[in-house]
Amino acid sequence: MCCLVFTGSIALAQHTALPQIPANTFLVTSFGAAGDGKTLNTVTIQRALDSARIHGGKVIIPKGIFLCGPLQMYSHTALELQSGAILRLRNDIANYPIGNERYLNFISILDATDIKISGPGTIDGQGQNWWTKYTDKELQYRRPQLLFIEKCKRVELEGILTLDPPNTHISLRNCTDVYIHDIRIQAPDESRNTDGINVSARNCTIENCDIRTGDDNIAINFGDRNKGELPQCSDILIRNCFFGVGHGLSIGSFTSGGLRNLKVEHCEFDGTTSGLRIKSARGRGGIVENLRYSDLTIKNCKWPIFFSCYYPKEPLKPEQDTSFADVPFMPVFRNIRCSNIRVVNAGTGIRIWGLPGSPITDCYFENVQINADKPGEISYAKGLRFISSTIKMKPELYHAEVSGL
Incomplete structure (x- = not known):
């Protein structure tokens, strides 16, 4: 456990607690997911995440390319991407799911406690098609973000590679006790609005990360009064x-x-x-x-x-x-x-x-x-x-x- 250490008027700010995840495990291939790079696995991977919602535990993505649409994670859940695992966002924009007048984010986590995403694997946004259509003004809605985490407590992101998101790699809004470490974030410098980490949080540590992208590497944002956000x-x-x-x-x-x-x-x-x-x-x-x-x-x-x-x-x-x-x-x-x-x-x-x-x-x-x-x-x-x-x-x-x- 970490604490705040004050030097003069400046705090050495850190997270104060890590997520606690039950020992249960859920292998996505046991729910019918196929890592062949062709099968659309949204339903099967969501089924594994829903099981973790009930019991708590770790959802495992093994080696393979798992094509997938938008997913929802819940409290007391870890998502582990093992070595060689690629969780790849579908990029057929014409058929992409829409909600609240936007293209849905890839992984959404809302009002949850004890969340972890880890492992040496990759979350791939396949952003090039999105960037091109955005530049050509052919998109009807806002592009999806890879990880969208809002009003969550005790969040840890460790080890993963996030690659080529349609929009932002990682957004954390109004979260508490966040620990992001040893991750890599990559997108070309010409990619539009691909912020690495957008963070609005209390008690947050970001360390040992390598961030190369097309917009802010890290952006700390906290409150658009026009949207009622303070x-x-x-x-x-x-x-x-x-x-x-x-x-x-x-x-x-x-x-x-x-x-x-x-x-x-x-x-x-x-x-x-x-x-x-x-x-x-x-x-x-x-x-x-x-x-x-x-x-x-x-x-x-x-x-x-x-x-x-x-x-x-x-x-x-x-x-x-x-x-x-x-x-x-x-x-x-x-x-x-x-x-x-x-x-x-x-x-x-x-x-x-x-x-x-x-x-x-x-x-x-x-x-x-x-x-x-x-x-x-x-x-x-x-x-x-x-x-x-x-x-x-x-x-x-x-x-x-x-x-x-």
Whole structure:
């Protein structure tokens, strides 16, 4: 069992409990599933999951290619993909199941406790056909996500490879006690909206993962007020992860519920569009505070450090925005610590853009070394301090209180 350990005002956030799964086992081939890559196994695999719903236990996918449609998992259930097992999403879009005006997600888990998905096997979304039709505007509904997990408690994802989803790989919404570790996430950099992990959670650890995809590698989202969603995120730890192609580690852009206590440490970014990214805007913002980024390497990145209160539409220059209006759901970014970070071969060194009525405050950079083609900008910021840090070219400052550069 893990606990929260506080260092100053920042929590070393971790999951606090693991799922407890009964010892029963359910082999999908015993329910009639065939791993020949041709048979559609939706009914038979769902039958195994339904049996686990009654008794609790582990549903096993053995070696083989198991073509399948949307599935539902329930409490006290584990899904194990053994070595050589491929759970492959059907891609016959014309016949694909639809519900609630969208194409159904591949594996959905709702309002459940004690859930685990593990093993060296693969969950394959066969996304290319979906991406092409989406680009050509031939899809009628929103594309399916591979794993959609909502309002669940004690969730563990371990060891699996998620591959080429039609949309997001893994979405966790308003969950508690989440442990994601030693998984691989892969999709081409040109694939549309294939976020690696979208997470809204309390007590969450993500570690030892390799994420290379076409959108945010990890996105922490917490609250779209227009949809009545105001979940709070807190106590999240991300460590020892590799971020390849993708849009980096993002917070936002919907931040209305608030984020407190995030720690990111010992990670490497190589070829991401952004590295550390916090994004929001007037009307979709909330309090984002107590963040610590440490011992990171960021290479070949266009925007290695990008904190903006103007997403998705930024002014050409911050002086174009003169509004001090305090509107509902203003973004507030504060108490951010960045230490022992090395940035190599970046496009723009740093961009920190607060708002006239809501500056970014108390942001510290200690032993941060940035080598970039362009210096970047810092605007509407207070209490920014650089300690033993260097940026190849000094960024432009506008209404910014900065020391140590």
